[in-house]
Amino acid sequence: MINNRKINLTKLVETISQTQTLFFSNTLLYEHCLRVSFIANLISKEMNLEKQDRINLNHACLMHDIGAYTQERSLLLEINKRKDINIRRHAYAGYELLRDIPFFETFAPIIKDHHNENTQNLLSKIIYFADEIEVLFRNNKFTTTKELSLKTYSLFKDKKSFKDVFDAFNKISKNDVFLILMNNIDELKKENSLLVGDRFEILNNEQLLSMVKAIAKNFIDAKSEFTKSHSIDVTYTAVSIAKTMGFTPADCQKLETAGFLHDIGKIFIPLDILEKPDKLTGSEWLTMKSHAYYTYSFLNSLGLDKEIVDIASFHHECLDGSGYPFGLEGNDLSKLQRIMAVADVYAALRQQRPYRTDRIKHEEAIEILEKMAKIGKIDMEIVKSIPYNLLMLWEY
Missing domain, CATH: 1.10.3210.10 (Hypothetical protein af1432)
Known part of the structure; x- marks a missing residue:
């Protein structure tokens, strides 16, 4: 019989995420997932989360919109149109898609709650925050970190449960490197690969x-x-x-x-x-x-x-x-x-x-x-x- 196999789970997740470009004929959705992952990875590092939590968060970010239906995909990335859809539906659909796959079940629940601002799951909360920031970023042409900070504050000032996440974000986005990387997907991918590291699993x-x-x-x-x-x-x-x-x-x-x-x-x-x-x-x-x-x-x-x-x-x-x-x-x-x-x-x-x-x-x-x-x-x-x-x- 086949012996147990060591699988690079991160590589598998990254590839499935990357193919959203062709799977959904929409390059913007894949770029959105990359930026959300980048923001979340920086925040999780700043908050000193455990390595396994950071890896699960990274995987969840890369696949957080995998459950989006056709009619939703073009609306997810536009601030003014998000209100026209049930934005939590694709989050649960993604959870349903992933929860029965071995080792994917560790990050599927994070995806389920990534549009629930009242979630008690910190990792889901970080994705919620990163997702909102990415959409804010793509719908505005920020040239200074101060502009981004002010817009972020206005978006989250009344959401007290996000204070720790917001404080971490302010620290990681205070210099121009953040804006430069957010505007350059190729460089962002390089940086992203260094932030967390790969997860390997032994499968029987x-x-x-x-x-x-x-x-x-x-x-x-x-x-x-x-x-x-x-x-x-x-x-x-x-x-x-x-x-x-x-x-x-x-x-x-x-x-x-x-x-x-x-x-x-x-x-x-x-x-x-x-x-x-x-x-x-x-x-x-x-x-x-x-x-x-x-x-x-x-x-x-x-x-x-x-x-x-x-x-x-x-x-x-x-x-x-x-x-x-x-x-x-x-x-x-x-x-x-x-x-x-x-x-x-x-x-x-x-x-x-x-x-x-x-x-x-x-x-x-x-x-x-x-x-x-x-x-x-x-x-x-x-x-x-x-x-x-x-x-x-x-x-x-």
Whole structure:
């Protein structure tokens, strides 16, 4: 079986936060999260909070708006329009999205209360404050720290429970460096990475599978209506093939983990490309193909087992070297990697796509796969091992 794995949880959170730019087609929301995190990290440091609390706060800041609905996203960052929405709804939605993911549950409750000014949770209170300051900042062109301080005072002067947070903010924002960094996202990101540090966690087999299943459901497949069950379908197909071929439970578990993660690179792909009903242009197709590389890069950054990373990342490679992103050939591809490639094609054929309204039947999908195997694209032995009982999964 797979040994326990050390995961860089901070890197995972940062990447999911970063993909809000493409996930929501809105760069402003990601920049907002970065600035909120920067403000909150400075405040937590000034207040001498425990390191674990500061890390949880940083993670919560980076993902505090992850639950925002489409109609809310454009309004969250405008002072005069916030009153037109139920601003606490997305906070609870974010909590619901994250609370069942292993290790995310430590900061999910902070997100739940980040728009509740009466919260007793100090970390939620700091996000509330930082969020208000960031929106104030983006809606005003502050050129001096004094201007910012006066505006902040007018906003919080009647909110006595925020006195300690306000006092800490006044200390960390009293020089021009604060304004300079707030106006330069690239420099702010560098500084932010130095303020708190990364959080690493050791995940056992059950925790790892639980995490990747939740990530697949909530962040990968949820991105598009056309991929809402793709990761679980690919995983089910791959594991079923492996069992038919007599692979060990340990190998099946590797496939299961890799299956749930194989398309995580798609969170970097713009939605208008993922859902384009027409043929992609050359540049659009290159962008689409890049998801396999982003899966490889992202999973490597987390510190996952190399075998799992490669199984997940090589699902578009072909035996004849015509695949992507690395152009690997048959001798470079293990049986488990080949199984994942076949499972991905089978699932894609059986599912609805933007360019195809009807799902292809099992027999027709097998026929297509056999033709691919005959011209050297995929492994015929694996195609022949697709069990007929997969039909049970697809009859919906």
